[in-house]
Each structure stands twice: as C-alpha cells, then as structure tokens.
Amino acid sequence: MSVRVVLASASPARVSVLRGAGIEPEVIVSGVDESRVEAAEPRELAMELARLKAEAVFASLDAPQDVIVIGCDSILVLDGAVHGKPYTDDVVRARWQAMRGRRGDLITGHHLIVARDGDGVGRTEAALTAVTFADVSDAEIEAYIATGEPHHCAGAFTIDGFGGAFVERLEGDHHNVIGLSVPLLRRMLATVGVEWTGLWNTTEQTGG
Template sequence: MASIVLASASPRRAELLRQIGLSFHVRPADIDETPGTGESPVHYVERLARGKALAVQAAEPSATVIGSDTSVVLGGRILGKPQNSQDAADMLRRLSGTTHQVLTAVAIASVNACESRVSVTDVRFRGLSDEEINAYVATGEPMDKAGGYGIQGLGGIFVEELRGSYSAVVGLPLQETAELLAGAGYPVWESWNSRQESRNE
C-alpha cells in the first residue's frame, strides 16, 4: 500500500490526522503563497492546498499526499499570519466583537488525480480588552497562526460562537479529509482495528 504524506509542517494538522488514526509521514511543501490579483479567498486557499499536495506528490509519485491551507477572512479580506507583535494585536482588535470566516481547504493528490474541498466556518469573537489582547500577544501564540489566534490554545477563550467545523479552524477539516481519503482508496476506519490488533500481538 502506498504511503500517506502530509505536505505541511503544521503540528496541529499532524495531531488532527493522528486523532483519526492515520499513519503518515511529513514532507512540507515549498510553494509561492502570494495571492493572485483579485483572487477570492475561497479560490486562494483551494489553490494553495492543491499546489502543496501536487508539489509533494511530484516528488513522491507513489504516495498519496494531503495538502491544506487555512485563511481567516474578515469583510472579504484575508488576514494572514502576523508579521510582528503589533500586527498580531491589530488583527485581534479587528476581530474583537465581530464574526469572521475561517476557510480551510484540503486536497488529496495521488497517481493521476487531485481532489479538493473547502470548509467555511463562521467564528464570532466576544469583545476583547486591550489588556487581554496584549497579554495574549505576549505569549507568542498568535505569531504562527492565520488571523493571529489559535482556537485550540489560549485563544479559545475569545470565541463566543462557532458555526461549522471546529477541526477546520484548528487547521484541517476532518470530515472532508476522511471523505477525500476514502475516495482515494484509504477509508481511515479500516486501520482502526488493525492498529489495535498489532498492539495486542
């Protein structure tokens, strides 16, 4: 059976795949992530997820490769990863008391095929004080995360309401990922009992 590769260095995506019992190895993709002129956020995240999966699959032709990309969108504008502490604080002030969208695309590339899905989740922040924004930024948690927060970490206390996929906000929509893997011939549930049996031997 061909190996499964995660084309991402994100520890959060790796943890989500381990959560559903998947065996895989990591090979981050190196692609240009510059948005195209006038490119919509949905098209952008799907293009990057597919680009990452296809880039790694070209290097490992026999593998099935998972690519993903996440963007936080407020008022139609993509909020990327903060450039510095001031940028992180500014992002959090913009998100305070508002509803934003988290768009996460997942793509599965295998021999002669690449299928993808985009998950859109509405996330509402309660109002945030300057004191808690500054305290959060000082922890360093916002710095490597789209939109400047991690819902699975300290930033989870800011979320008032979520409509959609929690795992997608963390970094990978598990329902869509499992669906695409099954379509590529890897139903994740088939490995659950075999993993247990190998531990019991």
C-alpha cells in the same frame, strides 16, 4: 495494502488532528511561497494554496505509489478581506482589535492526491467555519501577543491553545479551524475509493 500518508504541511496542529483521528502522517514541507499566490475569491485562494503544496510534495517523491498526499491552507476572511499568518506583534494587535466582538469566516483549502502505480488522482475542496470572537480587552490582546502563539496562525488565533478562551462560538467543523477538516477529508477520500477506516493506525491507538 500499506498506504503511505504524507502531510504537505509544517503545522503541528494538522499533525495532531490526523493523529487524533487515528492516522499517522509523514510530514514533508512543500516550500511553496504563499505570498506569491493570488486568486479572485478567498475560497479559491485557499484551495489553490492547498493544491500547490500537495503537488510540490508529490513531485518530490521518488516513484510514488500507494501514497496519499494531503495539502491544506487556512485563511480568515473578515469584511471581505483575506488574512493569513500575521507574524509580527503589530499585525496581531491590529487584527485582534478588528476581530474582537465580531464574526469572521475561517476557510481551509484541502487538496488530496491519491497515487496508485505512479498515477496521481487529485481532488480539491474547501471547508468554511464561522467564528465569533470574544470582545477581548486591550490587556488581553497584549497578553496573547506575549505568548507568541498567534503570530504563525491563520487569522492570528487558535482554538486548541491560549486563544481558545477568546472564541465564543463556532458554526461548522471545529477541526477545520485547527487546520484540517476530518469529515471533509473522509468524504474526499471516498470519492477516489479510499476507505477512511482503512487508514487507521489501530496498533498505536490500542497500545499493541
């Protein structure tokens, strides 16, 4: 049985993670306004954002069946404060001045909707990876800002680009820092009877 896998995210990094794991997703952006969503705890916020994204995309599908919708959202927690995408140079600069030489928690919420015969079954989980940042100089921060990379990344950094050299240590799943925890997603799918290996696009991987 062919299963349609839909990623409710515009993140190229999340698409890359899934493709690297053998899954070719269809991308549909949710349009959810993240700034209007609130929650009592950072973990709850990440999961709520992921749920809203997945449910918005699922609702937009025509006669959804044999489909898996994956919604994700990442946040960085430093000193108990939640940080999302910084967008501007000033915010990136302030963020890195606060993060350098310290440790923060990158939390990614995951919401999964698996639909069979039009009925959707949902699951929500979150993964946490502790990140230790290098004690970068002001000059390095300015050079990083100039790349444009950190402006649209949760926590103002990535590990799969220019920012990788500024991350000293990870405790937890590194995929989670990129934006989607592959081991967690596999476990979530198993709870609703979906075999991870059954989603592999082996034709692409073998060049057949």
